[in-house]
Amino acid sequence: MANHYFLGVLLLALLFICSAENPESTADNGYPPLWDLVPESLENFTKENKVEMDPWRYFDRMAMYRILLASTTKYFSILGSNNSGNILWGLPLQHGWQFHTGRLADPSKTTICGFKDREDPLCISEKSWWACMNYYLSVIPFLSAAAVGMFADLPPQPLEIVPPGQNTEDFCYSIDHCQSSFPDVMDKWKQFFQYLKSSNIPPDSIANGMFSPELDEVLHYMWMAHEASIAVANPKCQKRLSYLSDPEQYFDKSWATTVEYIAATHFLTDFQNSNNFQHFLPPRVLNRGDSPPVILDFSPEENRALFTINNIYTINSNTRGVILKQWKKAMCSEKGRLEGRRLMQNLFTNLPLAGWNILEIFVQFIINQKCPVKD
Ligand SMILES: *[C@@H]1O[C@H](CO)[C@@H](O)[C@H](O)[C@H]1NC(C)=O
Numbered sequence: 001m002a003n004h005y006f007l008g009v010l011l012l013a014l015l016f017i018c019s020a021e022n023p024e025s026t027a028d029n030g031y032p033p034l035w036d037l038v039p040e041s042l043e044n045f046t047k048e049n050k051v052e053m054d055p056w057r058y059f060d061r062m063a064m065y066r067i068l069l070a071s072t073t074k075y076f077s078i079l080g081s082n083n084s085g086n087i088l089w090g091l092p093l094q095h096g097w098q099f100h101t102g103r104l105a106d107p108s109k110t111t112i113c114g115f116k117d118r119e120d121p122l123c124i125s126e127k128s129w130w131a132c133m134n135y136y137l138s139v140i141p142f143l144s145a146a147a148v149g150m151f152a153d154l155p156p157q158p159l160e161i162v163p164p165g166q167n168t169e170d171f172c173y174s175i176d177h178c179q180s181s182f183p184d185v186m187d188k189w190k191q192f193f194q195y196l197k198s199s200n201i202p203p204d205s206i207a208n209g210m211f212s213p214e215l216d217e218v219l220h221y222m223w224m225a226h227e228a229s230i231a232v233a234n235p236k237c238q239k240r241l242s243y244l245s246d247p248e249q250y251f252d253k254s255w256a257t258t259v260e261y262i263a264a265t266h267f268l269t270d271f272q273n274s275n276n277f278q279h280f281l282p283p284r285v286l287n288r289g290d291s292p293p294v295i296l297d298f299s300p301e302e303n304r305a306l307f308t309i310n311n312i313y314t315i316n317s318n319t320r321g322v323i324l325k326q327w328k329k330a331m332c333s334e335k336g337r338l339e340g341r342r343l344m345q346n347l348f349t350n351l352p353l354a355g356w357n358i359l360e361i362f363v364q365f366i367i368n369q370k371c372p373v374k375d
């Protein structure tokens, strides 16, 4: 019975993705906004008695990513030139999207923080739900990486993170403080970086979309840490949803859920894939009355992407997460994950193939019945 339901949901997904066209390629060069101006070294933040970074400033938060990317270049060089194969690209690209779509600005609109047409466009608002969620996907991985010695040029001074003006209890501000406040998340990110250091991703790690066991394992550790970050961030950030319109709130909750589905596929978050995938996410904060798939100033693909993401959440909550468990079961084998990744990509870019993916996923779901799935 449950199996039939799962197939039904997958076929339903197919129905509304059938009517789409292929997207145009991106006009911009794919880098996060102002990327070339972002400091790329810890030296830029070193003072006499400390290294100080302010994650409530766009350049400082992005610098964490730039430093992380630079310090992990060598582990991914086999996957592409110019660090394009680095799987950490997903994080700064996602943060860049948050920035340029206005999601990091003060949602209560009581300050000028983060508004492009005001005096302080590079400010990141402590009241922004996205900024809060992203804290656990920027500061936490950054400090974890520092803790396990990923930064060869880490100065001897202590690393200090500047607290926001309010709600300081929602975050942590140093390696020790984060370790004691959020041990599980810190440990999982540390595990990822430690595994990365010992890993040796072989050439031809991606053959027809299938990953080598080594690359698969690196992705497994990264997504495990990513999920742990979201699990901790959700309750800490939740009160910030109340500043947002109903459609934006619904999308935000839906996105947090959709990421769990993406994580289970071990989605490859390198430069190109991340760009392709987030290309159709909502280009602005949603307003009251915005109702996908008929938001007039959104392209058909943007409308469909939002509609799909919202429906993943709706179906997931209506089935109390049973669908997610079944999805995870289908994603238990590399073949299943391959089809899952293809579906995720094809949902927005190559639709005729999505139907085939869906059938393959169902086959894998049946084959993987015995696979243990944790919550
Ligand atoms: C960072 O520091 C380096 C070396 O001191 C300097 O050349 C560079 O201009 C600084 N970058 C920024 C964005 O401040």
Ligand SMILES: *[C@@H]1O[C@H](CO)[C@@H](O)[C@H](O)[C@H]1NC(C)=O
Residues within 6 Å of the ligand: 036, 082
């Ligand atoms: C290499 O990466 C940098 C940013 O990290 C970018 O500015 C530059 O354009 C890239 N070069 C090529 C050839 O893609």
